[in-house]
Amino acid sequence: MKTKLKRLPAIPLLAGVLILLHYILINAVAPPVNSSWGIRYSGYWLLVIASSIGTNLLALYLGYTACLTKKPWQRLGKIAFYLVMTSLIGVIWGLIFYKAFDVQDLWIGLFPISYNNFPFATSILIWYVGGPFIARYIANFSQEIQQAMAFILSWLVLLMPFIFAKPLWGMTDGNSFIWVGTLFVFGILIAQGSFSWLNYYKKTFFVAIIGFILVVTTAKLMPITQSPSSLFGRFYSSQLLNVGLISLAVFGLLNKFFTTHFTWLTRSIWPNWFALCAYFVSCLPIITNRLANDLHINDGMSTVEWLALIVMYTAIMLVAVGLLTLVLNWFTRIKSVHYLIVKFTLNNFTDLIGAPKFAKRMLRENWHILVVVMCGFIFTVTQMSVTFLTTTGFSWKLLYDILTVTRNRLILNVIIFVCCFLLLFSLINRFWPALVFTSGISIFIGVAEYLKISLRDEPILPVDLSMVTAFGEIAKMLSPIIIVAAVVLLIILITASLILQHHLGGIYPHDMWKRRLITFLAMLLFFSGSFFVNHENSLPYIIFRSFNIDPLFYDQSTGARMNGPIVQFINNLDVKIMDEPAGYSKAKIKSIMTKYNRQAKQINQTRHNELQNQTIVFVLSESFSDPNRVPKMKVTPNPIPYLTKLKQTTDSGLMLSSGYGGGTANMEWQSLTGLSISNLSPTLPTPYTQLVPKQKIVPAFTNLFDSKIAIHPYNASLYNRKQVFKAFGFQQFYYQGSNDQLSYEQKLADSSYISDDSAYKQTMKVIKRTQSGSRFIQLSTMQNHMPYTTNYKGKKFRIMGSAFDETNRDSVETYVQGLSYTDKALKQFIAEIDKVDKPVTVVWYGDHLAGLYKSSLMDKYPIQLHQTDYFIYNNQTHQLSYTDRLVSPYAFPALALANGNVKVTPYYALLTQVTDKLPAMTTDPAASETNNTNGANIFVNQKGRQLKYRNLSSQQKKIFRDYQLIQYDLTAGQQYAARWAQQKLK
Template sequence: MKHVSNTGDRRPRLTLVIIFGIILLGAVLTYFISYGQNGVLAYTLNSTKPTKLWVVGNVLKYSMSLAADAGLIWVGAYFARRRVSMTTTIRFWMTAIISGALLVALQLALGKFNGPAAIYDQLLPVLRNAQPFITGAVLFTVLAPWLQKWLAKREWRLFGLVMLCLPLVFNRDIFILGNGGSTFGVVVLGCLGLVAGNPDVKIRWQALGLYLIGCLTIPAMGFGTTASALAILNSARFVGMLSPLTFLPAMVVVQFLIKWSLGLAAKSGTWPDRITQVTVYAIWLGALMSAGSTWRDLMAGYVEDLHRFFDQFSYLWLPLVVVTIGIVVLGVAVASLALARHTKLWQRIPEHLDVNFVVAWQRFAAQPKAAFRVLWRDYQRPIITACALFIAQWLGALAMNESWQTVENIYNPHLSVLGFTSLSLIANMLIGALILLLIHWILLALTDRYWLSLIITLALQSFIVIASRVKIFYRDEPIVPSDVAELNAGAQLLKMIPVALIVAVLVALVALIVLIIYVERHAKPTHQSFINRVAKLLIALVAGAGLFTMNHHYSYWRNLTDSANIVMANNNQLRFAQWNGPIMQFFSNLDVHAMAQPAGYSKAAIKRIVTKYQQEANVANQTRTNLAQKTTVIFNLSESFADPTRIPGVKISQDPMPHIRHLMKTNTSGSLMSFGYGGGTADMEYMSLTGLSTGNFDSTLNTPYTQLVPRLKKNPNVSNDFNYATAVHPYTGSFYNRPQVYQRFGFNKFVYLGSKYKIIDKHYLGSSPYLSDNTAYANAMRQVNARRGGQFMNLITIQNHMPFNGWYPNGVTAKTTGATLSARKQQIETYARGVHYTDEAAEAFRKQIDKLNKPVIWVFYGDHLPGIYPGITDNVLLHRTDYFVYANKYAREHGALDKQHGGVIGTNDLIALAFKQGNLKLNAYNALLTAVNEKLPAIWTKVSNSSTSSTTGIRFVKDDNMTELYPQLTASQKQLMHDYQLIQYDITAGKQYSVKDGMNQQVK
C-alpha cells in the first residue's frame, strides 16, 4: 500500500514540476528577450528624463527580472535537494556540449555564425568561457558540495547577503557579477538556489514586500538622479537581478513552489528526476539562448521578417516569439539529455561519483595511463576514425601542392605549405574531414562493418587525391565532377597515364581487398543497434544532401563554410583544392548553376534587346555583301598552340612558327585570352561556337559541354547560320561529350576515330601517339571539297596534346633558366618542335585553300598553353595564345575584307571576327557579338563570384595586356555588357525568349 501511495503521490507532483518548469522557463525567456541586450522592449527605457512610459517600462523590467531570478534560483534549488558530485558536473558538461552542437546545427540550417570562433564558442563553452551561463553552471556544480556546507551556516549566509549589498552602496560591480550574467554571477545565482532549496532555511514571506520597495525606488531614483544632473540609468541600481530587493522575493517564491510541488508532508525526498533534469537544463539553455550571442545571432537576420509577419498581430509578437524560442529550447534540452544518456560515459559513470573535483584531478595526474586506458577502451573507434579522416584530409590538401612552398598561391607566395595548411587552414581541414565522416557513416550504417567502411572511405579519398595529382601534373587543375564524363573514353585516358602508375593502382586495389578481408576476420564485430544505424544513415544523408547546394546562400553547408571563413571562390580550382582538400573541391562542383540573373531580366527586356540589335544588323547589312550559307567558314582549334618564344626563361634556338607569324602580320590577328592552362579545350571550343563567354558564368560551371549543353532545349551556335555543319577531330570523339554536343548543336557530321566517317591520311610524327596536323588538314580539305556550296567546319587538331615525351628526335632546341623550367626542358623542346610541325602544316593548308574557287574564311587559334611552364606567375602570359583570321584568295576577290584590327580578344569574339573578315551579313545575335568585339575589352575570367550579381569579379584584358574589372568600364560599355549578359542568361539559364524571338535566325 505504501508503494502505491508513493506512486499516486508522485504523479501530481510530477505534473506540478512540469508546470512550474514551463512557467519559470517562460519567465527567463521573457525577461532576456524583452529587456536583455538587444531586447525588443529595451527602447522603452531610452529616456533622458522620467516619464510615465519610462516608469512603467522599468517596473515591468523589474517584475520580469524577479520572475527570471526565480527561474534561475529554482535551478540552484534543484541541486540543493540532490547529492551533487563529480557525476553531476560531468553529465552537465556533456549535455552542454551536445546542446551546443545541436544549436550549431540549428543555426547553420537557418543562418550562419560570425566566423569559426562563434562555432568554437558553442562547442567549447567552458574552455573558451564564451558562454557564461554554461561556464558558471559547470563551476557551480564543481563547487556545490563545499558551497552547500558553507551556506548551511547562518553566518556565511549573512556574509553573502552583506557582500551582495555592497554594489548597491558603491554603485560598482566590484565582484564582476555582471548582474547575474557573468560566470561568477551565475555561481551566485546557484548559491541563492542552494539557500532557497535548503529545507532548514526559511525565508519569511514578508520578504515579498521588498518588491514594493523596489518598485518605489525606480521613480524615486529616476527623479533624484535627473534632479542631480546624473545619468538616468543610475536609477536602476537597486533593482538588478542580484539585488536583495530582487532575489529575496524570488527566493520566497521558489520556496513556496518547492513546498507546493513536493507536498506539505514531503513523503518522498526525491524529485521526479528525469523531468526535473529536463526543466533544469532547459532553463539554463533558455538563459543562454536569450541572453547570450546565440539568440542575437540567430534572430538578427529574421527580426524584420518576424515584424512584418506579426504586423497584424502586434500585441502577440512578443508572446509568440517567447513560445517559439521556448519550444526550441525544450526540444534541444530533451534531445541533448536523450543523446547524452545513450553515451558510454553517461552509462558507465557511477550514479554518484564520490570524488570531488580536486581529488579527481590529482588521481588523473597520478595515473594518467589508467585514465587514458579507460578513454581508449570506451572510445577507441571514434578516436581512430577522427584521427584517420583528419589526417587523410590534411595529406590530401598537402598533395595538391606541387612544392613545399605555396608558389601556386598568388596571394601568399612562398609560404611553407606544411605550416600554412596545418596552422591557418584548420577549419578547412575539419570541414573536409566532416565530409569524409558522412561517407563513412553511410557505409557503416549500410554494412555494419567498421573497418570495411573506414578503409573504403580512406581508399576513396586516396583515389581522388591520386587522380587530382595526375591531372594537376598535366593541366594544373584537380578533377571535377564533369571529368566523370571522360570515363567514356577510358581506353584513351589509360594511354595518357604512365604504365607504372596503372600498375601501382592495380597493386593497391589488390592490397586493399586483402587488407579488408584480413581486418574484418580478426576485428571485433561492430554490432550497432538498428536505431543507431538508422540514425547515422539519416543524419549522414540529410547532412550530405546539403553538399549538392554548397554554392547557394540558403544551404546549411554554405552557412558552415561562410562561418569558417572559407571563400567559395572555386574559379581557381587548384588553389581551392590546396586550401580545402580535393574532396571538398570535388563536392563544391556538384552544385552548378549557369550564372547569376542580371538585373531587369524579363520577356519585354529581351524583346527590346532583340529589336535593338536587329536594327543594328539591318544597318550593317547595307554594306555587307556575302551570305554565310554561301561561304565556307573553318574554325581551326589548334591544340595547345601558343608562341613558346614569349616565355621568360626559355630561349628557342630558332623561330618555330615563321609562317604563322607572317600570317599574323599580314592578316587580322592578335592574342586570344584562354580560360585554361594546360587544358580546357572544350571550354574554348564552346565559346568559339556559341559566342558566349564563360567569364559570365558562375565559377562552378567548369565544362559547359558536359554541365550545361545537355540540359538546354535549344543551343544557339554559329552552325545555325549555315545550311551544313561538320566537325573534324582526328582522335577519339567521346571526350567532353562531343557526339551529343554536336548533335544538339545541329551539326550534320562528326568525323573522328571510330566514327562511321573514316579518318584518311593517318600520319604520325616521330614516336608521337597522336595523329599529325597534316592528317587533320587532309581530312578538313576532303570535307571542304565534298560540298559545292558553303558550310561551317569545326576542325580540332590533336598533334600538340600533352604529355610531350620526347617524341621528335631532332629539330628545335631550347635553353632554360631556373630549376623548375630546366626540369621540363625535354617537354619544352618536344612542344616547340611540335609547334614547328604545326607551322609547316598550316602553311601547306593555306596554299591549298588559296587554290579553291569558292570563298573560305579560316579562323586559326590556340586553345591554351601547354602545362609545361612551372613557376611562371604572370597569369595573363600563361593564358595568352595566338590567333589569326584568313580569307582565301577567292574570298578576297569576292568581297572579303583585308586585314582588320584584331588585338586582344576572348574566344567568344571569333564569330564576330569571322563574319567581319568574310563581309558576311548579320542577324541580331551576330550584331550583338560584333558590338561586344568592337566596343568591349576581351572578357576573361572571374576573380570573385556572386550568386546575386552577374558582374561581380569579371575580369577584362585590354589591347595593352592590362587587366581591368567591371567598375572600370564606361557607362556605354556597361550598358552593352548588360545587354550581352541578359541574352547569355536568357539562353543558358532563362526562358530562351531570344530564341523564340528569332534572334539567331539565318539571314537569307
C-alpha cells in the same frame, strides 16, 4: 531567523521571462536616442537593467534550494540533453525560415564549455553540483558566523567594486564564476536565515525602489551611450552593488509572496527547465543574428508601435520557449532517449573518481570509429597539404594554416571520409578491408591531385572520370616509377587489410542486418546530396556554405587547396549545363542548320569582304565603365574624354554585363563563343572551368581565323585559361610566366598589375608582325583590377555624390584615376592602329563595373550598374552606323563581322539575326547583389527597359528558340551542329 524552506517555481519562471525580455531588448531593439527626457529612452534603459536581474534571480534561487536538491549531478545528463537539443532545434529553425546556419551553431551545442557561449550556465553548473555540500557545510556554522560571512561577501564582492566601478576579482560581467558563486552562497544564507531584512515587504520594496530611482536619475544626468549588450557602470551593471541589491530585494519580495500565495505552484518543476531553456536560447548566435538583422526594431516609429512590437516579440519568444520545454520534456520520456541520458548520468558523486575508468571504457567500446576518424583526419590533412605543395614548399606554418584557417572545411572532408567508410563497411561487413580501401582511395586521390595540378594547374574534376577508359594512354604519360609504386602500394593495402581482418576482426553480428541496411541507405542518401550542392537553398547547398565552402569555380586549383580535393570534386558534380528546350532532336537541329545556310547566303549578297589578310582584335578592358553613368555620382572633369569622343565617331554603345565587381571570364566566354550565359543553368556559373573541359568540340570565333593569339598580362591560373584557350584553338598565349614571353610589363606607381599602355604595346607588336592570312587577337587587360589601393600621384578628379560610402572614397578616386590612364593609353593605341596599312577591326569593351558602390543602388538601378562601354573601330572603313546600341557580349562576333562588311558562315548568320532582331539578353541583374552567377534570362530593349519572353513578337520568339536549341546542342546536347558552327568562310 531560519525560514521554512519551500520550492518556489514561480521565481525561476519569472527569471526565465526576464532573461528572454532582456535578450529581446539588447538584440532586437535599437537603443533610443536621448532626445531631452523621452519616455522611450528612460523606459528602454529601465527595462534593460530591470530584466538583467533574470540570471541573478536564478543563481539566488538555486542557492536557496541547494539543501533541498538531492544529488544534482544526476541531472547533468538531462541538462546536457536540453542543451544539445536546443542548439539543434535552433539550427533547424534557421534552416526552415532563413535557409542558412553557421557550423559554429553545431559546435556550440556539442562543445558548450570549450566554446564558452554559455558562460553563466558553465559558472552556475559547478556551484549547482556542489550545492548540497556547500549548503550542508554552511548549515553547521553558527548564526553569527553566517551573518559575518554575508557581511564579508557583501563588502568584498558588492561594495568594493562599486566604489571605483572597477571589475575586481575578475568580475567583468554578471556571468563570472565569482559573482555567480556569491549569489549562490547568498541564496544558501537566505535559506539559513541571514539577510533578515528580506523578510519584510517594506524594507525590500524600499531597497528596490531606491535602486531603480538611482538607475533612472543616473541615466538622465549621464546619458547612456554604451551598447546594451556590454553595459557597465556603478548603477547599471548586474554584478555591482546597485543592481545586486535590486536582485536581492526582488528575490526577497518574491520569496515572501510565493511562500504564502499560489502554493500549488510548488508541485511543478517545469518552470526550472523553462528557465534553463530560456537561457540556452538566449545564447544561440543563430537566433541572435536574426534578431539583430532581419527582425530588428528600429527607432523610427511611434512609442505605441515600438512597445507593441517588443511585447509581441517577447510573447512569441515565451510561447516558443514554453513549447520547446514541453517537447524536450516529452522527449526525455522516450525509452531510447531516456536510456541515452542515463548512460551519461552520474548516479553518485563518487562516480567522478571513476571518470578515468569510464573514459577508458568509452575508448575501448568505440575505438573502431575513433580509428576511422583519425585516418580521415590524417589523410585529409595530407591531401590538402600536397595541393599546396604544388606552389610552395612544406612548412609548419602551412600545416598550422590548414588546421586553423580551413578548420571547418577540414572537418567536412573528415565527415565525408567517415561516411565513405560506413558505406563500404555496411556493404561488405568487414571493418579493416573497408577502412584500408577507403584510406587507399584517399592516398590515390592525393597523389593524383598533386600530379594533375603540377602538370596542368587543375585539380581532378568529374570530367576526368571519362578518361578511365583511356587508361593505357594515360599510363604512357606517367613515369614508370609512379606506376610501379602505385601497384606496390595497392598490393600492400590489400595484404594489410586481410591480415588485420584475420587478427583483429571487426564485423557486424549476423543478426544486425537491419542496422547495416539502414546505414547503407543513410549513406546513399548522404552522398546523393552531392548532386544538389549548387542548387541554391537546397539542404546540401546550405550545409556546404555553413562549412565555409566556396566553390571557387573561377580558380579550381585554389578551390582544391582551400576546400580539399574531395569537396572540390563534389562541387563540380552538381553542374547541369542547360535545360533541354522542348522539341530538341537531330532532325530539328538539321532543319535549323538548313535555315541559316540560306540566311548566310542572303546576308552575304550585301557583304563584299573576306577575312583573308584582316585582323580582328577583341579588347576586354578590366572593370572599365564610365563613372559618370553611375547613378548618384558625378566626376569632374571627365576622366575619359578620348573614349567619349571616339564613341561619337564609330559604332558604339553600351554592353550588358552579367557581372558586377567580377565575372571577367564569363564575358570572355560569351564574346568568343557567341553564346549567352543567361541560357545556362544556375549551377554553371563559370563556363571556362565547368563547361569547356567537358565539350568534345568547342566552337569559337577563333575557328574563322588562320592565326589566333591571346594576351593576358597576368598569370593564367585563374579560370583555367590555359586549357580553355587551347580548346579555343589559340596558337600563342602571352601571359606572365608563359613560354610566349611578354615584352612589355611596366606598371603604374606601386600597382601590382601591368599597365594598359604595356598591354596595348604588346598587342601592337603582334599586329605589326608580318603574317599572311587572317588573324584574331584576344587581349584581356588587368590595370584596373581590384583592389583599388594603388598610390597614384596627382589625383585630379573631383568626385561627388552618394553612390559610395565615404570610407570607400580613396578606392573610388584611385579607380577613376586608373580609368584616366586607360583613356590616354587607348588614344595612343588607336593612333598606332591607324598607322597599320592592313584592315584592323578593334572590338573594345569593359567587362563589368568595379564593385565600389553601395549595395542599395542595386535595388533601384540594377540595369545601369550592369552597363559598360564598348565600341567597334575599323582603321580603314571608320564605319558609323550607331552610337548608342545596347548589346550583350555574345553579339560581338556578329558586330565585328558586320562592321568590317565581312561575309558570314551559317552559324554567324544565326548570331547576326539574334543580334539584330532580338533585344539584348542577360542574367537578371536584380537577382543578387553581386550578380556573378547566371540564372534567369531577361531581355533588355534599346531604352534599357526589361522585357519578358511574352513581350517578344512571334518572329523574335522563333529566332530565340533557334538560338536556344543550337546553344543547347553545342553545350549540353549531342553536338549535331558543332562542325557546322566551326566551319570557316569558303
